[in-house]
Amino acid sequence: MNRLEKVVNLLKDNNLDAIYLTNPSNVNYITGYTDEEAYALISKYGNFVITDTRYIELAESLCKDFEIINWHLFDRSIPKTLKEVCIKTNIKKLGFEKNNIIFDNYNTLKCELEPEGIHLIPSENIVEELRYIKTQDEIDNTKKACMIADKSLEELIPHIKIGVTESELAAKLEYFMKINGANQVGFDTILVSGTKTSLLHGKPSDKVLENGDLLIIDYGANYNGYISDTTRTFIIGSANERQLELYNLVKEAQLVGLENMKPGVHATHPDTKIREVVKKYEDNYYRGLGHGVGRDLHEEPFLGNYGTKTIKEGCIITMEPGIYFPGWGGVRIEDTVLITKGGNEILTKFPKDLMILDKQ
Structure with a gap:
């Protein structure tokens, strides 16, 4: 049919x-x-x-x-x-x-x-x-969008240096995505640094990257109408202990979230498990844990303590825990994830080990 x-x-x-x-x-x-x-x-x-x-x-x-x-x-x-x-x-x-x-x-x-x-x-x-459940053709298009996004961020890395503006980096990333085969960008690129990283959907500006800045890049490619969604957090120049602690905690939280994304699981379940990991900073943990992605950037199922759906094989969903301190900054790590019969497949492959760029 x-x-x-x-x-x-x-x-x-x-x-x-x-x-x-x-x-x-x-x-x-x-x-x-x-x-x-x-x-x-x-x-x-x-x-x-x-x-x-x-x-x-x-x-x-x-x-x-x-x-x-x-x-x-x-x-x-x-x-x-x-x-x-x-x-x-x-x-x-x-x-x-x-x-x-x-x-x-x-x-x-x-x-x-x-x-x-x-x-x-x-x-x-x-x-x-x-x-709600993607066909093989939809999955293939999403995988291609993810590949384009991964390659484009890899090509951006050498350009991320102290003194470069957020807007310049965002423009280059969007250029790389189109050169690499995207029909268009998946959504407005979020690329913010320093204290602006506490703004979950902050806009790139003429702010320059400085030594010690956190840098959040949340971006996606659109291929044949299907969208990828990735976030990576970097540190510029040199890191302090608080940044390292927060990054490692969010990385652990995302891993726990991924382990709890599989068919038959209720959309609230990954959030419950992640809160056990981030309980020290639960007041600064954003409850918008993830969302379906396909032709629209935000589709069902929505993951979090407000979720209403059951995760099914063939769903494509983001996993994006984040912790944010107003006036200081924040960390988010996000992948686009396909729910499979036995669990899940992470479609966005860019590494998640912390990268400290333009080291001093």
Whole structure:
């Protein structure tokens, strides 16, 4: 059963005639469309990709199992386009992705559709449930993204020196990823040093690297729509005892987390085990331990004491414990991990032994 057939079956389970997909990752996953400004309508009566004049040729070449609709031909109105498609196919109960539509758009759709007896029904996670376990093709693309990321960070290492700015290093890393085959970067690169390493999602700036700085690099490559996610922490010039203690503790915590990532384990379990390791600094331990990664950077399952899912074979998840002290700095180590039948496979291979760069 292909993805399209699975969605149609889920429509029956949710008492829907059709679903209107607006999340770009879901549209791409179901239709194979790879560019922007496209939506999909999936039904037991027919399947449609809705885009505009700029992308019609591309959509026709990629989406062979779909009728391509140009919304520019319907007064340049997507609500009017949907109305015509629903009337044509006798759709009365139209699901929509409630987490991916703003109220104004919903209101416009409702005003256009409901007078025709077409009822909008909020839905959630219909396609995301299919994306939870990755196919072999998805795994292969993620592995390639991880290989590109590993190689690019390796090439960046000789450039990490005292006096270089964070922004310059971030730009070089993103350049290396694209040269090495990434379609684009997976997300905005986090590359921060010194006391800024306590900022979990700090932005690169014109701050220069200094002797004794911690350096956190959190980055990823996007290959064929699939994202890698890696974090490594380095020390510049010379290290002090507190930095060494914290690095070794986080490294141990990550190892424990990895040992507790396997099929059948609840998403809260690795966090419980890691807290036993970091209990001395538990108040400074960030509970966002990991997340699924695929077409989106953050997908289910989310690991931590708030997790709700069970880890399954074929999930791809990050493991990224970190400890942070505001005004002093922090340490994080992260890998992208495939859950296998017997446990897991770490897909990001860059070494995790502490590297002290540009030693004094």
